[in-house]
Amino acid sequence: xxxxxPLECGTITAPAEVFQEDLTGERTVPVMAFLISHPTxxxxxxxxxxxxxxxxxxxxGAYACSLPEDHDLASRLRAIDVDPAKIERLVASxxxxxxxxxxxxxxxxxxxIHASELERSLADHPKAxxxxxxxxxxxxxxxxxxxxxxxxxSCELFHTPGHTCGHQSLRVKRAGGYDVLAGDACYFCETLxxxxxxxxxxxxxxxxxxLARLRAMARGGDFVVPGHDxxxxxxxxxxxxxxxxxxxxxxxxxx
Numbered sequence: 001x002x003x004x005x006p007l008e009c010g011t012i013t014a015p016a017e018v019f020q021e022d023l024t025g026e027r028t029v030p031v032m033a034f035l036i037s038h039p040t041x042x043x044x045x046x047x048x049x050x051x052x053x054x055x056x057x058x059x060x061g062a063y064a065c066s067l068p069e070d071h072d073l074a075s076r077l078r079a080i081d082v083d084p085a086k087i088e089r090l091v092a093s094x095x096x097x098x099x100x101x102x103x104x105x106x107x108x109x110x111x112x113i114h115a116s117e118l119e120r121s122l123a124d125h126p127k128a129x130x131x132x133x134x135x136x137x138x139x140x141x142x143x144x145x146x147x148x149x150x151x152x153x154s155c156e157l158f159h160t161p162g163h164t165c166g167h168q169s170l171r172v173k174r175a176g177g178y179d180v181l182a183g184d185a186c187y188f189c190e191t192l193x194x195x196x197x198x199x200x201x202x203x204x205x206x207x208x209x210x211l212a213r214l215r216a217m218a219r220g221g222d223f224v225v226p227g228h229d230x231x232x233x234x235x236x237x238x239x240x241x242x243x244x245x246x247x248x249x250x251x252x253x254x255x
Contacts, residue, residue, distance in 0.1 A: 001039060001241065002036060002037065002038055002039065002154055002155070002172055002173075002174075002241050003036075003037045003241055003242075003243055004034055004035070004036055004037075004172060004179060004181070004240075004241045004242045004243065005034065005035040005036075005037065005080060005243045006032060006034055006225075006233070006242065006243065007032065007033045007034065007035060007049065007073065007076040007077070008030045008031070008032060008049075008071070008076075008230070009031055009032065009033050009048065009049020009050055009067065009071060009072055009073050009076060009102070010030075010031040010049050010050035010054070010055070010065060010066055010067035010071060010072075010098075011028050011029060011030055011031060011065075011066045011067075012028070012029055012031055012050075012063050012064065012065055012066075012098060012228075013026060013027070013028040013029075013063075013064040013066070014026070014027065014029075014062045014063050014064065015027075015062060017199060018062055018063075018199060018200075019187050019188070019198070019199075019228070020187060020188065020191065020196045020197065020198060020199070021196070021197045021198070021199050022196065022197075023196075029187075029228035029229065030228060030229070030230050031049045031050050031098045031228070032047060032049065032227065032228070033045055033046065033047045033048050033049045033073050033076070033102075034046040034047065034170075034181055034225075035077065035080070035082065036149075036155060036170075036172065038150050038154065038155075041150045041151070041152070042086075042088045042089075043082065043086070043087050043088060043089070044087070044088070044089035044090070044091060044112075044149055044150070044155070045073070045077075045087050045089070045090050045091065045106060045109065046091045046093065046170050046181050046183075047091070047092065047093050047099045047100070047183065048073050048090070048099065048100055048101060048102035048103055048105065048106070049067075049072065049073050049076075049098070049101075049102055050065055050067045050072070050097075050098055050101060050102060051067075051072075051097075051101040051102040051104070051105075052067060052072050052102075054067060054097070054101065055067040055068070059097060063098075065098075072102060072105060073102050073105045073106070074105040074106075084105055084106055084107075085106075085107060085108055086108070087106045087108065087109045088108070088109055088110065089109055089110055089112060089149065090103060090106050090109035090110065090111050090112065090138065091112045091113075091149070091157060091168075091170060092111060092112065092113045092114075092117065092168075093167060093168055093169065093170075093181075093183030093184060093185075093227070094114075094117055094163065094164045094166060094167045094168070094183065094184060095113070095117055095118075095120070095121040095164070095166075096164070096184070099183065099184070103138060109138060110138065110139045110140070110141050111138040111139065111140050111141065112141045112143055112147065112149065112157060113140060113141075113142065113143065113166070114142070114143050114144065114159060114166035114167070114168045115142040115143065115144060115166065116161075116165045116166035117164060117165065117166025117167065117168070118140065118142060118166070119166075120164060120165055120166055143157050143159075143168060144159065145158065145159045146158050146159070147168075149170070153173065154172065154173050155170060155171070155172050155173070156170070156171050156173075157169070157170055158170075158171060160182070160183070160185040160210045160213070160214070161202075161203065161206050161207075161210060162185065162201050162202065162203050162204070162205075162206040162207025162208070162209070162210045162211070163183075163184045163185055163198065163201050163202060163207055163210075164184075164202050165202055165203065167183060167184060167185055167210075168183070169181055169182050169183055169185055169214075171222070172241050174239055174240060174241045175239040176221055176237075176239055177220065177221040177222045177223070178217070178222045178223070179222070179223045179225065179240050179241050179242055180214070180217060180218075180222050180223065180224045180225060181225050182214055182224050182225060182226055182227055183227045184198075184227045184228075185207075185210050185211065185214060185227070186211060186214050186224060186226045186227065187226055187227055187228045187229065188226050188228065188229040188231070189226055189229045189231040189232055189235075191211070191226060192211070192214060192215040192218055192224065193215065195208065195211050195212065195215065197211075223235075223236070223237055223240055223242070225242070
């Protein structure tokens with residue numbers, strides 16, 4: 001059975017309004033990576049969390065980054081007895097700093113990135129600090145509207161544009177539907193009901209269409225995991241591929 005292990009790799013504190021238009025005050029959000037363990041075809045990692053040298057930095061004048069010692073992706077993996085050097089596949093939901101910035105911690109992984117996201121990132125988009133990762137020698141596998149990650153139909157990358165033009169999400173087949181790692185196509189658990197709007201998506205109309213698609217998937221029985229909210233841990237369905245616990249060095253939800 002495929003298992004999905006949530007790995008919290010840092011936090012970002014910022015004015016809540018930078019995440020969703022109707023929010024006020026300040027909000028601290030987790031920065032997530034996910035290990036996908038296939039029973040016969042090895043490992044994949046979905047997003048990377050923060051890079052260690054981002055700890056304590058204020059990025060773009062709004063995002064205060066925190067990554068305590070042993071909270072980086074490599075440490076998280078070692079804590080569950082997975083060698084980062086043996087990860088074969090790294091999926092980038094998109095190339096923003098908190099999703100692809102730590103790709104160097106998986107030196108031998110092929111990078112699965114949407115073709116339009118690669119083009120956008122190499123054009124040096126200001127928030128695409130993942131561009132550094134794109135120049136580190138990872139072999140690139142360019143994806144499109146759909147990509148079979150393990151070649152057996154169990155895990156599908158699918159295009160969820162709007163936040164960025166090449167944003168992609170991952171759905172993992174399980175009994176009764178799919179577990180869907182949404183990335184920044186959906187920030188929070190409450191984003192889908194009602195639809196919570198990001199203040200500055202790359203394409204607002206396309207973003208809203210993607211969000212509506214994710215809401216329809218959730219209403220149809222899929223479990224949609226938001227990109228920056230640990231609240232999903234409290235509602236994981238029994239048939240889900242998601243592990244209900246964190247690695248030993250991760251804090252519990254609401255911890």
